[in-house]
Amino acid sequence: MNVPMTGQTMAAEPSFRHSVDMMFNHAVGLMDLPTGLKEKIRVCNATYTVRFGVRLRGQIQTFTGYRAIHSEHMEPVKGGIRYAMGVNQDEVEALAALMTYKCALVEAPFGGSKGGLRIDPRHYEEHELEAITRRFAYELIKRDLIHPSQNVPAPDMGTGEREMAWIADQYARIHTTDINARACVTGKPLNAGGIHGRVEATGRGVQYALREFFRHPEDMAAARLTGKLDGKRVIVQGLGNVGFHAAKFLSEEDGAKIVGVIEHDGGVIDPSGIDIESLRGWITDNGGVKDYPHAQVIPEGALLLEEECDILIPAALEGTINLGNAERIRAPLIIEAANGPITAGADEVLRRQGTVIIPDLYANAGGVTVSYFEWVKNLSHIRFGRMQRRQEEARHQLVVDELERIVETMGNGTTLSDSFKLKYLKGADELELVRSGLDDTMRVAYQSMSDLWHRRADVPDMRIAAYIVAIERVANGYRAKGL
Numbered sequence: 133m134n135v136p137m138t139g140q141t142m143a144a145e146p147s148f149r150h151s152v153d154m155m156f157n158h159a160v161g162l163m164d165l166p167t168g169l170k171e172k173i174r175v176c177n178a179t180y181t182v183r184f185g186v187r188l189r190g191q192i193q194t195f196t197g198y199r200a201i202h203s204e205h206m207e208p209v210k211g212g213i214r215y216a217m218g219v220n221q222d223e224v225e226a227l228a229a230l231m232t233y234k235c236a237l238v239e240a241p242f243g244g245s246k247g248g249l250r251i252d253p254r255h256y257e258e259h260e261l262e263a264i265t266r267r268f269a270y271e272l273i274k275r276d277l278i279h280p281s282q283n284v285p286a287p288d289m290g291t292g293e294r295e296m297a298w299i300a301d302q303y304a305r306i307h308t309t310d311i312n313a314r315a316c317v318t319g320k321p322l323n324a325g326g327i328h329g330r331v332e333a334t335g336r337g338v339q340y341a342l343r344e345f346f347r348h349p350e351d352m353a354a355a356r357l358t359g360k361l362d363g364k365r366v367i368v369q370g371l372g373n374v375g376f377h378a379a380k381f382l383s384e385e386d387g388a389k390i391v392g393v394i395e396h397d398g399g400v401i402d403p404s405g406i407d408i409e410s411l412r413g414w415i416t417d418n419g420g421v422k423d424y425p426h427a428q429v430i431p432e433g434a435l436l437l438e439e440e441c442d443i444l445i446p447a448a449l450e451g452t453i454n455l456g457n458a459e460r461i462r463a464p465l466i467i468e469a470a471n472g473p474i475t476a477g478a479d480e481v482l483r484r485q486g487t488v489i490i491p492d493l494y495a496n497a498g499g500v501t502v503s504y505f506e507w508v509k510n511l512s513h514i515r516f517g518r519m520q521r522r523q524e525e526a527r528h529q530l531v532v533d534e535l536e537r538i539v540e541t542m543g544n545g546t547t548l549s550d551s552f553k554l555k556y557l558k559g560a561d562e563l564e565l566v567r568s569g570l571d572d573t574m575r576v577a578y579q580s581m582s583d584l585w586h587r588r589a590d591v592p593d594m595r596i597a598a599y600i601v602a603i604e605r606v607a608n609g610y611r612a613k614g615l
């Protein structure tokens with residue numbers, strides 16, 4: 133009960149896994165499910181711990197890794213592999229549970245899993261990381277804990293395309309005759325069987341989620357917000373893959389103003405809006421925000437969480453909004469781009485304050501949604517759009533030719549604009565199809581969550597609504613299996 137969470141939390145704070153359990157218990161308390169089934173869904177089915185040695189710099193170093201399988205009501209199970217020093221069994225089990233509910237909510241046909249390796253990747257050279265990753269992958273592959281039809285990892289904090297490519301290659305070396313080998317992991321680079329739009333997917337999902345929120349006047353009213361995303365003041369915590377893409381798309385495409393960014397070594401403030409590409413470039417070159425010349429930099433970045441803004445986007449670690457700071461959070465809307473950034477205790481405080489929270493299991497589901505598309509692409513062995521694209525263009529050309537002919541016979545000088553023709557004639561490529569599929573997924577899932585929230589007086593917020601929608605689907609999965 134008293135295991136401290138990552139970040140600055142108070143002693144009374146429950147552990148991350150316990151926090152997820154508390155949210156789960158709240159939701160199932162409002163559902164009519166047999167007690168035994170509730171318990172079956174809640175528990176983590178299995179957690180495999182591996183300790184392995186790799187010879188590095190002349191001596192053997194021992195590493196500890198995990199793969200937790202939360203629910204196998206659908207297989208394969210799905211979830212990222214995290215490289216961080218804070219990785220432990222409690223954390224991977226909490227994250228695996230979130231994966232179960234996340235996949236159910238966005239109707240990705242997977243159970244939930246998560247892996248982690250306790251390592252600080254910044255302390256190793258690339259070839260060392262490759263040796264460590266391949267060895268970790270080998271340990272998991274030989275137990276079918278990485279497998280196209282049983283357990284499909286993906287990137288998470290501290291890992292990316294490069295690590296996924298090593299894992300895919302390691303699997304292919306062991307399973308030399310498996311024609312579906314590439315589907316053993318998602319988030320791979322394009323040349324190793326990846327899909328367009330996977331790297332940006334989680335940030336893109338956050339953008340689509342916010343756009344959908346601003347199409348729901350009732351939800352906006354609950355957050356005391358009016359208008360559109362345009363001009364809204366946003367504070368982002370963490371400019372990693374998710375935070376960076378969310379901030380970039382929201383500012384470049386929706387007119388939102390990123391007025392604050394929180395990083396590990398400080399915070400950046402600019403009420404007129406921060407140029408996200410420029411800040412990211414600075415962080416990449418200098419290792420942090422210190423001395424960033426184009427905005428005010430403060431050393432105590434966490435204070436920015438408490439600044440006035442319209443939308444707060446925690447996109448870093450779990451537990452960053454906790455009993456120690458929840459009461460001082462002033463944002464009326466929080467979208468959880470990270471997994472578990474708000475503790476169960478802080479969640480209560482914020483609910484009392486009337487803060488609207490778009491919950492993690494929905495808000496960051498863009499990653500696994502596009503992972504699903506990648507897995508399908510790998511199993512079908514063909515790029516999305518390859519068969520239809522030119523045929524679609526040819527049919528559009530027919531329409532444009534006919535329209536032009538009609539317009540000409542009208543003889544009043546009207547013509548079709550070039551920009552219309554350009555947009556209309558272009559057949560959808562893989563990236564457009566992926567974005568369309570992601571947008572649809574985020575909209576439909578939002579609606580299921582928001583509808584339930586407003587339909588049932590006993591459902592206090594979107595998080596509990598999301599859990600109820602997800603748990604109902606998992607329960608149906610178990611029932612269908614005859615459990």
Ligand code: GLU
Pocket residue numbers: 210211212213284285286287288289318471496497499500501503
């Ligand atoms: N690590 C991501 C998550 O937490 C993606 C998982 C996946 O694509 O399987 O959702």
